Structures are given as structure tokens and as C-alpha cells.
Amino acid sequence: MDNLEAANDDGPGELAGLREEFRGFRIWREITGDRVRYVARSQFPGLNPHTVVTADAAELRAALEPAREAALVPFSTTTASIARIYDYLLGGKDNYAADRAAAGRILETFPEAGQIAHANRAFQAQAIRHAARQGIGQFLDLGAGLPASPSTHEAARRLCPAARVVYVDCDELVLAHGRALLAVDEQIAVVGGDIRDPGGLLADPALTGLIDLAEPVCVLLVSVLHFMSADEADAVVAAFRDWMAPGSCLVISAGTSTGTDPQVITALQEAYRGTALVTGRSEAAIAAWFGGLILARPGLVDVWAWRPDSLPRPARPPSTRARFLGGVAHKPMRSVPWQP
Numbered sequence: 001m002d003n004l005e006a007a008n009d010d011g012p013g014e015l016a017g018l019r020e021e022f023r024g025f026r027i028w029r030e031i032t033g034d035r036v037r038y039v040a041r042s043q044f045p046g047l048n049p050h051t052v053v054t055a056d057a058a059e060l061r062a063a064l065e066p067a068r069e070a071a072l073v074p075f076s077t078t079t080a081s082i083a084r085i086y087d088y089l090l091g092g093k094d095n096y097a098a099d100r101a102a103a104g105r106i107l108e109t110f111p112e113a114g115q116i117a118h119a120n121r122a123f124q125a126q127a128i129r130h131a132a133r134q135g136i137g138q139f140l141d142l143g144a145g146l147p148a149s150p151s152t153h154e155a156a157r158r159l160c161p162a163a164r165v166v167y168v169d170c171d172e173l174v175l176a177h178g179r180a181l182l183a184v185d186e187q188i189a190v191v192g193g194d195i196r197d198p199g200g201l202l203a204d205p206a207l208t209g210l211i212d213l214a215e216p217v218c219v220l221l222v223s224v225l226h227f228m229s230a231d232e233a234d235a236v237v238a239a240f241r242d243w244m245a246p247g248s249c250l251v252i253s254a255g256t257s258t259g260t261d262p263q264v265i266t267a268l269q270e271a272y273r274g275t276a277l278v279t280g281r282s283e284a285a286i287a288a289w290f291g292g293l294i295l296a297r298p299g300l301v302d303v304w305a306w307r308p309d310s311l312p313r314p315a316r317p318p319s320t321r322a323r324f325l326g327g328v329a330h331k332p333m334r335s336v337p338w339q340p
């Protein structure tokens with residue numbers, strides 16, 4: 001009969017070390033007669049590998065390491081990057097010829113891309129202020145991008161001066177700029193990682209040192225989920241939505257195929273070829289990311305139209321061939337059973 005964990009050898013020490021190193025995985029040992037094997041199973045949807053079984057602890061480490069390292073995008077001037085294309089569309093200066101060429105291809109088919117990028121930034125700042133007004137004092141910005149004003153901590157601290165912020169990105173250039181420009185005090189951290197590895201990220205000491213799991217948090221997934229497959233995006237949202245404490249706030253914006261000219265989606269996929277996937281989700285699929293949460297008014301709308309009740313809606317921008325949706329939702333506090 002199988003035994004889970006040996007008591008009298010050096011295995012338990014090894015096991016404790018593995019658990020400490022790879023906190024996104026549930027790891028145990030199985031003993032059958034004189035055979036011992038390690039089993040690791042991911043605890044979060046989207047965290048790969050799902051399961052590893054091996055008798056050798058070193059082999060287990062090697063198999064799980066990629067999940068932790070999870071492919072940071074190395075700095076290269078010859079390959080366009082998501083962050084630098086976006087920087088160019090916003091009128092920034094942190095971009096190279098390859099990025100400008102890719103952005104140029106986008107603008108040929110979708111000349112309003114810069115306007116939409118600005119509207120997306122405005123949505124993000126509004127959403128952060130909305131969360132801060134609800135008393136949320138910690139922010140997790142996933143796919144944070146190159147520093148742009150107002151940054152997440154600047155927007156949050158206008159209402160909550162003690163706000164704690166963790167910026168996450170997978171692009172080495174973004175991380176270098178973020179560490180230089182954003183991490184201005186001890187209450188701000190910049191973490192390198194792939195958000196498709198929620199288990200690895202959520203175990204990162206820089207994150208756990210600042211974000212209190214028991215407290216509501218504002219999780220931002222702004223203009224990042226369309227750069228992964230539909231399954232990956234669904235898994236990422238599910239993992240962070242489940243992880244965040246009741247009272248937390250989820251902020252999402254993403255391009256949608258609903259109301260978008262299919263030619264624009266094809267042009268975006270061409271422009272990002274070699275850099276990232278581009279996935280256009282239907283409005284209903286994006287709305288499903290907020291499942292189980294309470295959508296704040298005005299609901300899931302075009303980013304330029306998202307304004308809390310207290311502010312006037314901006315004028316509708318000139319017609320665009322692509323739609324970009326934003327929404328903010330709250331995780332309900334645990335429900336109290338109704339008593340007659």
C-alpha cells in the first residue's frame with residue numbers, strides 16, 4: 001500500500017525545500033515498498049506542467065524550473081515588443097525601428113489605435129481611483145507595461161497615499177525601466193514573471209511581502225489578456241479572481257471581436273507576428289471573466305465610455321473599426337445566510 005511521505009530519511013527535508021521553492025505546486029512523496037517517488041501537481045489553472053512524477057528530486061526541480069522562470073522576454077532591438085509598440089502608440093520614446101514598423105502596420109488598418117491606447121490609459125486611471133475610493137489600498141498591476149503617466153501608484157496615491165503596488169511584467173526592458181522609475185519606495189515592487197504562471201507569481205516573496213492576502217486588492221489586467229490564447233486568458237482570470245479576497249476589485253480591458261472589423265484583427269495578428277498572439281474575444285467571453293463578481297457601473301463598455309457615476313461621460317470619439325472594452329467588478333463579501 002502507498003505511503004504518503006517517509007518519516008525516517010532525509011526525504012522530508014528535501015520535500016520541505018521543494019515546497020518552499022515551488023509554492024505554486026502541491027508536492028508530496030509516495031512510498032511503495034522500497035520505491036520512493038515525488039509527485040508535483042500545479043495548484044492554479046494555467047500553471048504548467050500540470051503534474052510531474054519522478055523518483056529524482058533534481059529531475060523534479062528541472063521540470064518545475066521553467067514554470068518559475070516562465071519565459072521573460074529578453075531585450076532585443078530587432079524584434080518588436082508588445083510594450084514598446086504600445087509605448088509608440090501612446091507617443092512615447094522608448095521604442096526602436098522594429099516597434100515603429102509594427103506600429104506602422106497597425107496604424108495603416110487601424111488609424112485610431114493611438115486614440116484607443118490613450119482611452120485605455122484613462123480607463124485604467126479612473127478604475128484605480130474607483131478602487132481607491134472603495135478603500136482598497138493594495139494594487140497588483142499585471143502586464144504593467146513601460147512607465148506611463150499617471151502610473152498605477154500615482155493614480156492610487158492621489159486618494160490613498162499609503163497605497164502599496166506590485167507591478168508585474170514579463171519584458172526585461174519594462175522591468176528595468178520599472179525598477180528605475182516606478183519602484184520609488186518600499187511600498188512598491190516590480191516583479192518579473194509571466195502572468196500565465198499565477199502560482200509562481202503569487203508565491204514570489206516580493207509580492208507576498210507587500211500584498212496582504214487577507215485584505216481586498218485591486219487586480220489590474222489592462223490591455224494584456226488579448227496577447228494570449230483564449231484558454232490561457234480564461235485560466236489567468238480564473239486564478240486571480242479566485243485568489244483575491246472578498247471585497248477586492250478586478251479591472252480588465254481587452255480588445256473584442258464583437259463590433260470589430262475582422263480585417264483589423266487580421267492586421268493586428270500580422271503586425272504582432274513573431275512577438276505575440278492576438279486573440280479577439282467576443283463581448284460575451286469578456287463578460288464571462290467577471291462571473292461571480294458584481295460589475296460596477298457603467299458595466300462592460302468601450303474603454304472611452306467607462307466613467308463612474310460621479311463624472312460626466314466623454315464625447316463619443318470618431319467612429320472606429322475596432323472595439324476595446326473595459327470593466328471593473330467587485331468580489332462580493334462572503335454571503336451571510338438569510339434568516340427569516
Ligand SMILES: C[S@@+](CC[C@H](N)C(=O)[O-])C[C@H]1O[C@@H](n2cnc3c(N)ncnc32)[C@H](O)[C@@H]1O
Pocket residue numbers: 082083086120121124142143144145146168169170171174193194195196221222223224227228
Ligand atoms: C499593451 S501593454 C499594457 C500596459 C498597461 N497595462 C496599460 O494598459 O497601459 C501589455 C503589457 O503586458 C505585458 N505582457 C504581455 N504578456 C504578458 C504575460 N504573459 N505576462 C506578463 N506580462 C505580459 C507586456 O510585456 C506589456 O508590457
